[in-house]
Amino acid sequence: MESTLPASGTSKTLHHGLQVLELLVQHPRGLTLTEIADGIGVHRTVAHRLVRTLEAHYLCRRDRFKRISLGTGLVRLAEPVEQDLRTLARPVLEELTDSAQASAHLVVRENAEQVRMLMIVEPRRAAMHVAFRTGQLDPITRGSAGLAILAAGPPVPGERAEVTRARERGFAVSTGEIAPGITGISAVVRTGRDQPETSIGLSLFEAPDPDALGHLVMAAAQRLSALLG
Structure with a gap:
């Protein structure tokens, strides 16, 4: 995934959170925390906080092997779109x-x-x-x-x-x-x-x-x- 800088006047944290979701779309079988950190170009600690926040909103989830994939909360968000x-x-x-x-x-x-x-x-x-x-x-x-x-x-x-x-x-x-x-x-x-x-x-x-x-x-x-x- 090509890393992009957030536009001026926007939230860097939100930008990175959305990058995590976009990265997971490309990897339906899930990614490790390290792979997510490398994929969006942030430290592993930052990636951990982003993933924990997305998990709290059911936008991503971890399986028993600790691989992270998209969560069911996205279905509820996407359903009204068009x-x-x-x-x-x-x-x-x-x-x-x-x-x-x-x-x-x-x-x-x-x-x-x-x-x-x-x-x-x-x-x-x-x-x-x-x-x-x-x-x-x-x-x-x-x-x-x-x-x-x-x-x-x-x-x-x-x-x-x-x-x-x-x-x-x-x-x-x-x-x-x-x-x-x-x-x-x-x-x-x-x-x-x-x-x-x-x-x-x-x-x-x-x-x-x-x-x-x-x-x-x-x-x-x-x-x-x-x-x-």
Whole structure:
């Protein structure tokens, strides 16, 4: 995990506590206290205090081997996040993944530079499918999900040709930009002002007919937009 300095005017202790949680997300089988200290670049004593505080709030826990992993308290904190969007999106994603026999994803804009994987639904009958980690952050300028969101805005000087192309045809296509060999096809979801910028799409190993898949994705985006309207 790359260690970053807290921004000016923010809490250094809280910053380190959040770094612990982010580190544990990357290691679902847990880490030792020493590994956590090394991972976020603090003394073992500091790591011990951080972990004890997170344990007190059920945000992490230790097993009988003293390995530390994420705690169940995170479920309670995460449950309300974009609940309406996720609730409405799930049946649309399920229909999309059944139609395409590929993993369907819902992505929201996190900030000016990144998008976050909010939900992924995997096909039930496909022999093979793409799997991503829910919550992962990716650059908005790479991958079909971010490109589709950018394409929903007006043209800007120096934008990628893929963004311009996505604006013209209504969906974005990328290959190998988020994971090697994986093609993404995404379309923007028109949402209200209270909703984050959102895209819906497919991730698959092969896309022999991206136009046909693109139209499936656009139809799904329109359905979700109507539900959110």
